[in-house]
Amino acid sequence: MRVAILAYPGVVALDVTGPAEVFAAAARLTGGGYELVLLGTKPGPIPTFSSMALQPAGVISEDLGRMDTLLIAGSPGIPPVIKDAEVLEWTRREAPRCRRHGSICTGAFVLGAAGLLDGKRATTHWRFTRALAHAYPRVTVEHDSLFVRDGSTYTSAGVSSGIDLALALVEEDFGRKLALSVARELVVFLKRPGGQSQFSHQLAAQFSDVPAIQGLQQWVIDHPREDHSVERLARRVHMSPRNFARVFRRETGATPAGFVEAVRVEAARRLLESTELPIQTVADRVGFGNTNGLRRAFLRQHGIGPAEYRHSVKGAPSSASQKSRGRKPGR
Template sequence: MGSAPTADPRVVVIVAFPGVLGLDVVGPLEVFAMANRFGARPAYATSVVSMTGGMLTASSGLVIGTEPAGTIAGPVDTLMVAGGYSTRQAADDLDLVRWLAGTALSARRVTSVCSGALLLARAGLLDGRRATTHWSVCDTLASHFPSVRVETSRVYVRDGDVWTSGGVTAGIDLALALVENDHGPALAMAAAREMVVFVHRPSEFPQISAQLAVRRPLREPLRDLLALIAEHPDADLSVPALAHRCAMSVRTFSRVFHRETGTTPAAFVQASRLQTAQRLIKASEATFEDIARTCGFGTVETMYRTFQRVLGTTPGQLRGQPRGGSEPVIERRRNP
């Protein structure tokens, strides 16, 4: 990527194609627009392009107006490639691939959302770099482009001036990270709050939350219980206490929970607490004592041992090493 001077405003070009995922385009667009609303200076000037220009239809049926890619003139600050179920077909468009490679030379940074990483790789822009993509195509990226070091569990990955993100909503996290990189955390947080983003996930946060890593229970009391565990990790989440909330015996509760979610209550509680702790460690300045208490570990020593046993790292290493990261680990034990 080039070292072109920062445009004023910052020109953001989002690349789309027929069948693109609409949220891959619209999510980042809204983040940049919200940043402008909260006073980003220089502001962002966004455009959506395709090879032919005109109206194209996203996979959801949303019709998106685009400019012809060839009409983009002047320095591009941020080149962003969206993804979608038709990414592989788009990667066969040699004109698009050549345009990406050429435009990237003068762009300050190059980014992708979701499976858009396949297009970057096709253009040779990920050679020798760390990258991520939607979890479902990580293996495809790794097998078709072996020079790319694929990191499967990350929401987004930055390798120098190339940023890649996981699937769909991770594009919002990526755009917020770009805003933070340009204008600082206060403006990015203001944009996130206005967009009612549940949490601005740091790079190391896994693509799939602990709640999504298990089967959705059929019983409403169990669904409510999963939400309670996520929202109140500091509560009494022992198996007897959880069984009492569901008006079941411990044995019946353990059996039903395992049958409907595929894991044990203790394993799910541990995964949820670990994930909350990871987020707080990376995204806040709270002390380890406060985090251990907030996340239900009780003591720093207990949290430290759990991190080492399950994640193979420590809270201190996680806070001090921005390239760390791991997926939620939920043990799938046989029900006793």
């Protein structure tokens, strides 16, 4: 199956190389299940956002033959190629000819500009979901999904979620066993489901536009284990605790304690997804101190406890099921 990835100047390299490595690994494990083709909009190397250059195998002005899957990579912002009539016309013509087509990150804007998302559900990087909904009102934007399938159209969230999308496509083509083998090959800890949150939308919504508060919020995110009492946070921005609490709530819509809890739950969620650390260790690392505090906060924000969440995402046995497995027959 021929998989083509369309890139252009300023593209995020991982939007291209992440899915490419998934399909390349799947090709090795299947003895040639995929042929990968990198396409450019113009001849010559494609400069990426990180200054590395990608060498395309072909350009859209050439006769490229049949493509099974077409994916359009994203850029750090809204892709400039949404104003390129040649790119949009090519996308509008070629994408429907493929068995499936889709986007990584802000590549969704290219599909949107080509009219290929009208009447469909889609997602993109969490920073740009509102912009996508505003630019293309006929699209139903899912603000907090890793990837979305609507018919033959697939869209994924920011950057690394292109790997999740590619793994889902491999599973669709060859089954779960191969997709998990590819994930292990790439040292990806799990194959996350499309409905899983790409980023805490709650945190994104709470970020302030005031530099001092925004800087403090970023510091809390980088140091979830620290003492984040109102008094200590207020001192960091040179405010009285009372004034700080008032300003913080006005600027973010959340109390300092509410924001800190959301940050810690988000940090715990990522550790639960990407490690096998015991729940108590996770709680310690993110600042809860004990599993009861982590569980109560997780229930408030996700509706399930941390052990149940890990099980639902990774298919790993919860601590309760592990204990029951360890029991001797008849006990």
